[in-house]
Amino acid sequence: MKPSMSFAKRLALSLIGTTAILFLAAISAVGIVSYTFAYKSAIKETSALFENSLLEIEKMLTYVESSTDGNAWLSEQFSDNEAAMLDVVGNLIKSDTNIVSCAIGFDAYGVWENTMFYCPTAILEPDGNILVEVKGSEDYDYLTMDWFQIPKLLGKPYWSDPSYDNDRLIASYSRPLYRHDGSFLGVIKADIDLDWLTDMIQSVRPYDNSYTILAGRNGSYISHIDSRKIMSETVFTESLEAGDTKAVKAIQHMMSGQKGILKARRKGFKGFIVYGPLSNGWTGALVCTLKDVFSRAKRMSTISFLIAVMGLLLLYLNDRKIIERQAQPITELAYSALNISQGKFKARIPEVKSEDELRHLHDSLRYLESSIDQYITELRTTTASNERYESELNVASTIQMQMLPNNFPKFGDIDLYATLHPAKEVGGDLYDFFLEGRELYFAVGDVSGKGVPAALYMAITRSSFRFIAKMGFSPESIVSRLNDAFCDGNDSGMFVTLFAGSINIDTLEMKFCNAGHNPILIVNPDGSTRYFHAKPNLAAGLFKEFPYQGESLQLEKGTRLLIYTDGVSEAENQSKELYGEDRLEQFAQNSNPQDSSEEFINGLTASIKAFTLNNPQNDDITIMSIKL
Amino acid sequence: MNRNTTILLFAVLAAFATASAQDKMTLMPTWMPQAQFAGYYVALEKGFYADEGIDLTIEHMGVNSSKPGIERIGSGEVDVIISHPIQALMAREYGTKVKNVLQITQNTGMMIVSHQKLDGPQSLNGQTIGRWKSGFSEICELYCLANNLDVKWIPFLNGINLFISGAIDATVVMSYNEYYLLLEAIGDIPEENTIKFSGSGYDIPEDGVYVTEDYLKKYPDRVDRFCRATVKGWQYCIDHREESLDIVMQYVNRVGVRTNRFHQSLMLNEMINMLRTPLTGATDYSPIPRDKYDILVSMLLQTNYISEPVSYKDFVR
Numbered sequence: 001m002k003p004s005m006s007f008a009k010r011l012a013l014s015l016i017g018t019t020a021i022l023f024l025a026a027i028s029a030v031g032i033v034s035y036t037f038a039y040k041s042a043i044k045e046t047s048a049l050f051e052n053s054l055l056e057i058e059k060m061l062t063y064v065e066s067s068t069d070g071n072a073w074l075s076e077q078f079s080d081n082e083a084a085m086l087d088v089v090g091n092l093i094k095s096d097t098n099i100v101s102c103a104i105g106f107d108a109y110g111v112w113e114n115t116m117f118y119c120p121t122a123i124l125e126p127d128g129n130i131l132v133e134v135k136g137s138e139d140y141d142y143l144t145m146d147w148f149q150i151p152k153l154l155g156k157p158y159w160s161d162p163s164y165d166n167d168r169l170i171a172s173y174s175r176p177l178y179r180h181d182g183s184f185l186g187v188i189k190a191d192i193d194l195d196w197l198t199d200m201i202q203s204v205r206p207y208d209n210s211y212t213i214l215a216g217r218n219g220s221y222i223s224h225i226d227s228r229k230i231m232s233e234t235v236f237t238e239s240l241e242a243g244d245t246k247a248v249k250a251i252q253h254m255m256s257g258q259k260g261i262l263k264a265r266r267k268g269f270k271g272f273i274v275y276g277p278l279s280n281g282w283t284g285a286l287v288c289t290l291k292d293v294f295s296r297a298k299r300m301s302t303i304s305f306l307i308a309v310m311g312l313l314l315l316y317l318n319d320r321k322i323i324e325r326q327a328q329p330i331t332e333l334a335y336s337a338l339n340i341s342q343g344k345f346k347a348r349i350p351e352v353k354s355e356d357e358l359r360h361l362h363d364s365l366r367y368l369e370s371s372i373d374q375y376i377t378e379l380r381t382t383t384a385s386n387e388r389y390e391s392e393l394n395v396a397s398t399i400q401m402q403m404l405p406n407n408f409p410k411f412g413d414i415d416l417y418a419t420l421h422p423a424k425e426v427g428g429d430l431y432d433f434f435l436e437g438r439e440l441y442f443a444v445g446d447v448s449g450k451g452v453p454a455a456l457y458m459a460i461t462r463s464s465f466r467f468i469a470k471m472g473f474s475p476e477s478i479v480s481r482l483n484d485a486f487c488d489g490n491d492s493g494m495f496v497t498l499f500a501g502s503i504n505i506d507t508l509e510m511k512f513c514n515a516g517h518n519p520i521l522i523v524n525p526d527g528s529t530r531y532f533h534a535k536p537n538l539a540a541g542l543f544k545e546f547p548y549q550g551e552s553l554q555l556e557k558g559t560r561l562l563i564y565t566d567g568v569s570e571a572e573n574q575s576k577e578l579y580g581e582d583r584l585e586q587f588a589q590n591s592n593p594q595d596s597s598e599e600f601i602n603g604l605t606a607s608i609k610a611f612t613l614n615n616p617q618n619d620d621i622t623i624m625s626i627k628l
Numbered sequence: 629m630n631r632n633t634t635i636l637l638f639a640v641l642a643a644f645a646t647a648s649a650q651d652k653m654t655l656m657p658t659w660m661p662q663a664q665f666a667g668y669y670v671a672l673e674k675g676f677y678a679d680e681g682i683d684l685t686i687e688h689m690g691v692n693s694s695k696p697g698i699e700r701i702g703s704g705e706v707d708v709i710i711s712h713p714i715q716a717l718m719a720r721e722y723g724t725k726v727k728n729v730l731q732i733t734q735n736t737g738m739m740i741v742s743h744q745k746l747d748g749p750q751s752l753n754g755q756t757i758g759r760w761k762s763g764f765s766e767i768c769e770l771y772c773l774a775n776n777l778d779v780k781w782i783p784f785l786n787g788i789n790l791f792i793s794g795a796i797d798a799t800v801v802m803s804y805n806e807y808y809l810l811l812e813a814i815g816d817i818p819e820e821n822t823i824k825f826s827g828s829g830y831d832i833p834e835d836g837v838y839v840t841e842d843y844l845k846k847y848p849d850r851v852d853r854f855c856r857a858t859v860k861g862w863q864y865c866i867d868h869r870e871e872s873l874d875i876v877m878q879y880v881n882r883v884g885v886r887t888n889r890f891h892q893s894l895m896l897n898e899m900i901n902m903l904r905t906p907l908t909g910a911t912d913y914s915p916i917p918r919d920k921y922d923i924l925v926s927m928l929l930q931t932n933y934i935s936e937p938v939s940y941k942d943f944v945r
Contacts, residue, residue: 139694144761146789149782153756153795161789164886218792218813220886231886234812241890248815255815281793 008327012320016312023308030304034297042293043261043272046206050274050286053204053212057197060098061280064173065157067096068190075104075188076177079111082120086132089122092190093130099190100124100170103135104177105142106186107152117142118186147189151176159280161216162194164231169194169222173280198223198230201284207292217281219255235283242266255283329358333365340365345373393425393452400426400455403462405433408598411440412505413557417597418444418624419605421567421617428454428496429565429620430462434469438505441469444563444624445498446517448539453492461486461496461540475500476513476550479540483515483548486541495541499534499563508557508628513550515540518566519581521588525558529588531581560600560627562588567621571608574615579608597625650683651850656697656706658764660690661879662887663895664804664835665710666872667732671861673875680853691883696762701726701840708854712834713916713924714766717934717943727844729945730837730855731915732862733902737834738767738825739807741791742798745820749775752823756780758790758799765800767830770927788813804898808891827906832924833916834902844945859913866900866911869893915944 005013071088078084085104092102103121111118117136125131135142142148151158157175164170174189201212201223211225219234235255239247250262259276271293275285332350339347349369352362401420408417418431428447433440443465447457464485468478478500486495499520501512516539519531537548555561564584571579587607591600601623608621657665668686671677677684687706689696697709698716702724709726711719716726740746740757752772759765761783772779784790788810791799801807803826811817825831837858844851865872876892903911921940928934 141761141785144783144785146784146787146793149784149790150793150795153782153790154793158793161792167884218787218789218809219815220813229888233888233890236812236815237888237890240812240815252815 007330008320008323011323012316015319016316019315020308020312023312027301027304027308031297031301034300035294038294038297039290042206042288043274046210046286046288047261047274049204049206050212050284051276053201053286054276054278054284056200057278057284060192060197061159061173061278064096064098064190064192065175067092067099068102068173068175068188069157070095072175072177072188076179076185079104079106079177079185082134085120086122086134089120090130090132093122093124096190098192098196100168100193101165102188102190103142104186104188105136105145105148106177107184108143110185147172147174148187150174151187152184159282161218161220161282162222162231165191169198169230171216171222194222204286206286207288207295209292210286210288213285213287215255215283215285222282254285257281257283329362333358333361336369337365340369340372345369345376390425396452396455397422397425400459403459404431411435413628414440414503414505415597415627416440416442416624417601419601419622421605421621423567423617423620424451426452426455427620428458429567429622430458431563431622431624432462432465433624434466435505436470436472436502439502440505440626441465441500441502442563442624442626443469443498443500444517444565444622445496445500446565446567446620446622447496448494450620453494457494457496461498465498465500469500469502474513474550475502475511476548479513479515479537479548479550480546483538483540483542483546484544487544490541495539497539497565503555503626503628508555508559509552510555510561511550511552513537513548515548518564518569521562521564521581521585523560523562523588523591523593525556525593527589527593529585531585555628557628558593560588560593560597560625562600563624563626565620565622567617567619568604568608568623570619571612571621572615572618573612579611583607583611597627600625600627650678650681651847651853652683652685653677653708653850653854654685654687654706655708655710656687656689656693656700657710658689658697658712658835660688660885661876661883662805662885663873663876663892664899665879666865666876666896666899667858667862668710669861669875669879670864670872671857673878674861674864676857676860676864677854680857682850682854682857684854688883698724698726701838704840707839707843708851709838710835711838712764713832713836713921713943714928714933715763716836716838717925717928717938718763718766720936720938721934725841725942726838727841727945728836728915728943729839729844729851730858731833731913732835732837732858733899734833734905734914735826735831735902736767737803737805737898737902738765738830739801739803740768740798740823741801741807741810741817742821743791743794744797745818746798746823747820749777749823752779752798753777754779755797756782756795758782758784758796760800761785764802766928766933767825767832768800770931771825771830773931774927804895804902808894808898812891826902829923831906832920836916862903862913863911865896866903869896869900872896 071092074088075085089102089104093099101123103119106118108116119134119136119142121133121135123131147160151174155176157173160172160174162169162171170191171194172189172191174187176187177185179185201214202225204212212223213221214223215235216222219236220231221229221233224230235251236248239251244266247266254262254275257277262273262275264271264273269289271287271289273285273287275283277283329350329352336347336349349362349366352359404420416433420427420429420431428450431444433442445461447454447461461482464482465478468481473481479498497517498515499512499517501510503510512534514534515537519533521529522532523529534551535549538546569579569581569584587604591603604623655668657668672684672686687693693700697706698711698719700706701709713728716728719726757779759768759781769781782790782796788799788806790796792813801810837855839851873889873893873896876896877889880887880892905912905914918940921943925937929937
């Protein structure tokens with residue numbers, strides 16, 4: 001069998017299990033609260049940070065717009081003065097450090113009838129010089145360019161979506177110009193370098209993995225942490241490629257010029273996006289991962305968890321030690337109980353000083369120990385006494401058996417043999433025989449009861465029979481005298497059934513008296529059998545002076561007489577069946593008439609044994625065979 | 629001169645002879661590098677032109693030249709151009725007699741996309757519609773003329789910003805390029821806001837290979853070899869799309885075109901669709917059908933895009 005866990009370990013584990021559940025519940029509750037708090041704070045903080053960044057951009061855009069708008073009236077006023085126009089564009093660049101180039105594109109034939117292209121331009125060169133020139137030709141057809149056409153068609157200023165100009169990412173603010181009569185004159189535009197803008201916006205990183213994106217009206221990335229995506233991909237590209245229509249819808253909402261927060265959960269990304277529009281139609285978004293947002297809360301949860309685990313471990317070790325110490329007397333008491341069970345009744349029982357269940361257990365064990373000790377002492381005395389009694393009984397049995405004649409001489413031609421098998425050490429059955437003159441006296445009796453009283457009575461009966469018979473009395477006189485003698489002072493009410501008789505060994509006449517005994521079985525010389533029911537007299541010892549009647553029977557040579565006690569006919573097998581007189585008669589009929597009395601009795605004894613098998617013998621069995 | 633030196637000399641001469649046997653040709657597609665021209669890139673990179681004895685150079689509009697191929701082929705600056713039938717017919721007006729030697733796409737990619745729902749041609753009446761300054765949108769213009777629509781055409785250089793900004797009501801797009809640019813810009817395009825010319829009476833095949841009549845007369849075999857290698861290149865694209873896309877992206881990245889692989893993959897797939905002949909669905913590079921050609925010429929004459937008829941025989945090899 002697998003050794004089970006110790007009581008202390010089991011109890012400690014059980015306590016720790018409960019505590020661990022409580023700890024876990026507490027940590028989870030704290031975790032949920034801190035995660036919720038972290039999330040809400042992150043949304044609040046990043047929103048504020050993001051809006052500040054947008055405001056910074058707005059500030060710059062507004063500055064560029066003001067500078068450009070401020071020069072518009074000059075362009076409208078002095079459009080036909082080329083030098084003045086070149087001054088305007090040159091001064092516009094100087095007025096705003098964000099502006100890297102600017103131009104005034106006049107409508108086709110808008111200033112002079114014969115001039116289709118007229119576009120005074122200023123460009124800030126890398127060395128800091130400002131190059132001013134009049135541009136516009138078939139090769140530089142600004143009339144079909146977005147910065148010219150869109151404000152012209154819309155009739156209002158326009159911020160272009162960014163584009164690359166000589167590897168420089170620029171965006172243009174362009175404003176339509178009108179004549180006094182309100183007709184369209186041209187467009188003034190200022191280009192700004194977006195490199196500083198993308199640098200600035202990328203520096204807005206509240207978390208390690210967060211990043212900011214800026215997208216134009218056409219969805220193209222103006223700024224992205226992955227520079228390869230800038231102007232190559234749009235905010236929709238990835239979702240369209242993945243076929244994620246839900247994401248497309250969400251991004252459409254994001255690009256619709258509204259502020260908001262988008263919770264995003266897709267392959268490889270879990271987080272939120274704070275987004276909002278710029279006044280020029282662009283959209284900014286700050287992307288934050290939940291991993292970053294929850295990193296502090298996660299660290300705290302991990303530390304709390306580790307502390308809880310350490311605490312539980314210490315608690316377990318401590319609990320186990322305490323429980324072991326508390327349970328130590330139980331272990332010792334268990335050892336004591338084991339010792340007691342092994343017969344060490346003087347084993348030391350550990351002292352328990354506390355007044356609790358342990359003390360109760362201790363007292364019970366002590367009481368058990370003393371009770372067992374006392375019982376064992378008594379048992380020893382009783383056993384010794386029993387042994388002595390048994391020994392005496394054995395002696396008595398030997399004496400009793402020796403009282404019965406065990407020598408079976410031939411009386412003339414008469415062959416007599418008898419056996420007595422007591423059910424206990426000593427029995428109440430008896431048989432006797434002796435030859436007095438030419439008369440062979442014999443008796444078979446059964447004293448009521450069993451054991452020692454019956455044995456004593458049997459001894460008296462046998463010696464009285466022998467004494468009286470030797471005085472020459474007839475069997476009925478012998479029984480009458482025995483009866484009278486037994487009735488005197490028979491306070492115990494014992495009696496004896498007795499078949500007493502005498503056979504003249506010459507004439508083979510049998511005289512007999514049956515005092516309440518079984519019928520005898522007569523086996524004729526031809527092997528036929530019959531029960532001889534003698535006159536019914538009472539058993540001896542019941543009524544004094546009872547008139548016992550004797551009988552006589554002339555027997556034939558070769559006849560066998562079988563006198564027995566009820567131990568034979570009432571021998572019982574395990575099925576509670578009796579051996580019975582029929583089975584006895586059957587045995588006699590089947591036996592060989594030539595068999596000696598000893599052979600006959602041995603055969604009968606074997607037959608009874610075969611019948612009863614192992615069923616214990618419950619009455620003395622006495623058989624006497626007299627073969628004439 | 630010993631024997632070994634002689635063998636070496638012959639070997640060098642043989643190698644030189646082989647190299648010089650390659651006929652130099654210059655091809656000019658209609659636009660910057662993109663999957664619209666995947667077949668030519670693939671044929672060049674996989675050595676199909678070299679196998680045909682052609683040493684091809686590809687010059688792109690906007691990269692190697694600001695002038696379109698149709699303007700350069702007349703002066704012999706380039707040998708082969710990719711163009712549309714209308715462009716090629718109109719070029720004859722200026723004396724550039726080019727001939728269609730191989731028709732690549734079998735239908736038009738021309739579409740009109742509007743901010744509003746388009747319910748028949750009349751929906752476009754009174755609208756401002758963007759079109760490329762460089763041409764290619766003549767089909768749309770013919771469509772509007774035929775339907776007596778009062779349309780204001782706004783020419784623009786490229787892209788979709790004019791449309792996105794709301795400055796125009798509708799714009800002309802190519803199904804394989806601007807349509808997808810627009811899709812990537814706004815997320816989805818309702819089909820009801822579009823008019824597709826493919827499958828309509830205006831379904832005039834577009835990209836084809838053109839050489840001048842003189843060049844064809846002078847180098848008929850070279851042109852044949854060029855066409856064979858080109859067909860092989862397109863067939864390779866059909867069979868190996870990812871590898872072809874890799875090659876396209878190499879061309880795109882080499883000159884820093886601002887695009888992405890997803891966009892180019894959409895373009896390549898649409899181009900491959902357009903290779904199929906509408907009636908049979910087969911990819912057989914059939915020349916422009918006679919009936920469609922006749923309708924086109926008649927429309928161009930009516931609208932004064934061309935002043936003289938051009939016979940089918942003169943136009944198609």
